[in-house]
Amino acid sequence: MRLATAIALLLLGHQAAAGPTNRVLPSVVGAAQAGSHIVGLDGTWSGSGTVTYSYRWDRCDGVGANCAAVASVTRPTYQLTSADVGKTLGFIVTAKDKDGSTKAYASLIGPVAAASSLGNIGRPIVSGTAAVGSSLSVTPGIWATTPASVTYSWLQCDALGRTCVAIAGAATASYQPAAADIGHTLVARVQATSGTLSQVVLSGVSGIVGPGSATTTITTTTTTTTTTATPSPSTRPVVTGTVKVGQRLTGTTAGATGYQWYRCDAAGAHCFSIHGAVAATYTAVAKDAGQTLALAVKTGTTSAYASLVGPVAAATAAASTVQPPLTGNAVQAQTLTVGPGTWSASTSSVAYAWQRCNANGRICAPIAGATAASYVPVADDVGHAVAVVVTATIAGKTAAAFSVASDDVLAPPALAATTQPAVTGTLKSGQQITGSTGTWTGTAPIAFAVQWYRCDATGAHCSSVHGATKPTYRLSAKDIGKTIGLTVNATDGTGTKKVAYASLVGPIAAAAATFVSTAQPKVTVQGQTLTVEAATWSTSAASTTVQWERCNANGRICTPIAGATSTAYVATAADTGHALVALVTAHSVSLSASALSAATAAP
Numbered sequence: 148m149r150l151a152t153a154i155a156l157l158l159l160g161h162q163a164a165a166g167p168t169n170r171v172l173p174s175v176v177g178a179a180q181a182g183s184h185i186v187g188l189d190g191t192w193s194g195s196g197t198v199t200y201s202y203r204w205d206r207c208d209g210v211g212a213n214c215a216a217v218a219s220v221t222r223p224t225y226q227l228t229s230a231d232v233g234k235t236l237g238f239i240v241t242a243k244d245k246d247g248s249t250k251a252y253a254s255l256i257g258p259v260a261a262a263s264s265l266g267n268i269g270r271p272i273v274s275g276t277a278a279v280g281s282s283l284s285v286t287p288g289i290w291a292t293t294p295a296s297v298t299y300s301w302l303q304c305d306a307l308g309r310t311c312v313a314i315a316g317a318a319t320a321s322y323q324p325a326a327a328d329i330g331h332t333l334v335a336r337v338q339a340t341s342g343t344l345s346q347v348v349l350s351g352v353s354g355i356v357g358p359g360s361a362t363t364t365i366t367t368t369t370t371t372t373t374t375t376a377t378p379s380p381s382t383r384p385v386v387t388g389t390v391k392v393g394q395r396l397t398g399t400t401a402g403a404t405g406y407q408w409y410r411c412d413a414a415g416a417h418c419f420s421i422h423g424a425v426a427a428t429y430t431a432v433a434k435d436a437g438q439t440l441a442l443a444v445k446t447g448t449t450s451a452y453a454s455l456v457g458p459v460a461a462a463t464a465a466a467s468t469v470q471p472p473l474t475g476n477a478v479q480a481q482t483l484t485v486g487p488g489t490w491s492a493s494t495s496s497v498a499y500a501w502q503r504c505n506a507n508g509r510i511c512a513p514i515a516g517a518t519a520a521s522y523v524p525v526a527d528d529v530g531h532a533v534a535v536v537v538t539a540t541i542a543g544k545t546a547a548a549f550s551v552a553s554d555d556v557l558a559p560p561a562l563a564a565t566t567q568p569a570v571t572g573t574l575k576s577g578q579q580i581t582g583s584t585g586t587w588t589g590t591a592p593i594a595f596a597v598q599w600y601r602c603d604a605t606g607a608h609c610s611s612v613h614g615a616t617k618p619t620y621r622l623s624a625k626d627i628g629k630t631i632g633l634t635v636n637a638t639d640g641t642g643t644k645k646v647a648y649a650s651l652v653g654p655i656a657a658a659a660a661t662f663v664s665t666a667q668p669k670v671t672v673q674g675q676t677l678t679v680e681a682a683t684w685s686t687s688a689a690s691t692t693v694q695w696e697r698c699n700a701n702g703r704i705c706t707p708i709a710g711a712t713s714t715a716y717v718a719t720a721a722d723t724g725h726a727l728v729a730l731v732t733a734h735s736v737s738l739s740a741s742a743l744s745a746a747t748a749a750p
Contacts, residue, residue: 166247167194173253187238194244197748205237211309231259254352271350285335294339308352328356358385391466405445435459452507454552467548477553508552562589564647575656589639600632650746664742679729688733702746722749
């Protein structure tokens with residue numbers, strides 16, 4: 148396993164061989180202040196069948212070290228206490244599907260301030276590319292009391308964004324990652340001061356710092372449409388230097404425990420280890436002219452492979468001084484682009500020939516017809532690295548250089564709804580309700596088509612509502628006493644199509660009704676127990692009653708479950724493969740109103 152791949156698995160939560168895949172990291176929102184509630188968000192996941200979630204909060208010291216689980220706190224909400232003051236809080240999501248489970252870690256929040264503080268209500272945000280030679284910057288955050296001054300310091304953390312240490316001299320709002328940061332994440336420590344009040348808060352975490360080119364920065368946004376997070380074009384060890392006889396090349400990898408240089412033919416095949424070339428540096432000799440050079444780097448028990456460099460130029464010839472870079476994501480149907488590189492003399496023209504190589508970036512063969520600066524990987528590239536032989540014309544002569552090789556090309560991400568569509572609005576005739584498309588993974592662009600349906604009170608006998616194909620729908624007299632369904636048809640950039648269903652809403656009240664549902668009841672799951680939370684009504688309810696119902700997998704055609712009339716319901720074997728909903732009926736004096744909860748797959 149390559150070093151960068153191992154680090155990525157750390158950041159995404161020690162993913163096992165099977166289990167859901169984290170696409171967007173969990174995050175935490177809320178004010179880091181004693182007495183405030185903070186809320187953990189699941190992030191975005193894809194998995195086999197239904198994905199369920201469990202949660203853990205960790206209390207750590209001010210730099211994210213010495214973490215311990217907060218006892219008995221297993222919900223995604225947490226009220227900060229005096230015991231948290233000066234501490235940072237970590238939020239861990241464990242996602243489970245039929246194949247296994249995976250953990251993912253949110254950025255630390257904190258240090259938690261006392262109740263009397265400036266009141267940070269919007270944490271600082273880091274932006275930019277987490278790569279050596281690039282630049283990161285941090286916002287000052289949003290404060291309830293406007294600070295008179297703000298100071299900054301940058302911290303180097305482990306791959307999970309914890310156990311952070313200060314970086315000497317990094318005390319401005321921007322920071323340029325250095326070689327020592329490779330394999331680490333970075334956060335900014337922001338201190339705001341106003342009069343006698345002062346508060347410190349950590350920013351969100353950067354992506355794992357890479358050696359250069361473009362490195363993916365993992366974000367914590369919760370957009371309604373998303374493409375799968377994909378690796379940077381190359382996470383291989385980097386070789387720097389002028390590729391010619393007599394010049395020294397240097398391999399760069401954080402934490403390396405051993406090196407071996409190899410001499411290969413011009414296509415990166417027939418490689419032989421170079422006797423004694425076991426240091427991070429190697430000086431090319433006459434025997435290397437016209438050959439390519441390869442470097443294997445050992446870190447612990449794993450080896451990583453640098454991109455090929457070469458062919459090595461003769462001592463008197465023009466040569467590559469900076470390896471041509473790749474940009475884009477190594478994913479089937481997504482575009483990769485190569486740069487011309489940097490040469491020891493001015494070039495009059497540059498030509499490109501894309502190569503398909505093995506997973507280690509060796510044994511390369513030209514890809515027929517791929518001679519432009521950009522290339523879109525095809526199915527035959529999946530599991531292979533791709534690279535480019537860049538040929539420059541310099542003073543009437545040609546010189547060639549292999550580009551940085553991509554990581555293994557991945558198959559296109561599966562089109563899937565990781566958060567189901569939902570419907571919001573007041574459920575009575577004459578009111579407009581709104582449907583969201585949900586959150587999706589897939590190959591961009593993802594296009595959506597929606598259709599509203601009118602069903603009976605049990606979610607059966609559904610018929611499409613003619614012309615209702617927009618995200619909003621105005622309820623009519625025909626809908627009174629009925630339930631309303633929303634279907635979202637998604638099509639991604641590969642032409643793949645997928646359907647997702649919002650939970651039914653209703654029954655719909657008459658226009659004259661004064662006691663109606665204004666927000667769909669929610670259901671939470673802990674183990675085998677489902678609990679329906681309090682609904683929201685147009686006026687206060689004196690009491691509520693509950694009836695749990697068993698529906699088909701799409702949350703339609705529901706039937707009452709005998710005896711299931713409390714707010715909590717323990718799923719049984721009979722519920723396997725079904726969605727479960729709660730019909731909540733509220734009573735206020737002589738009035739009553741009912742609303743179906745969001746549908747939840749049986750645990």
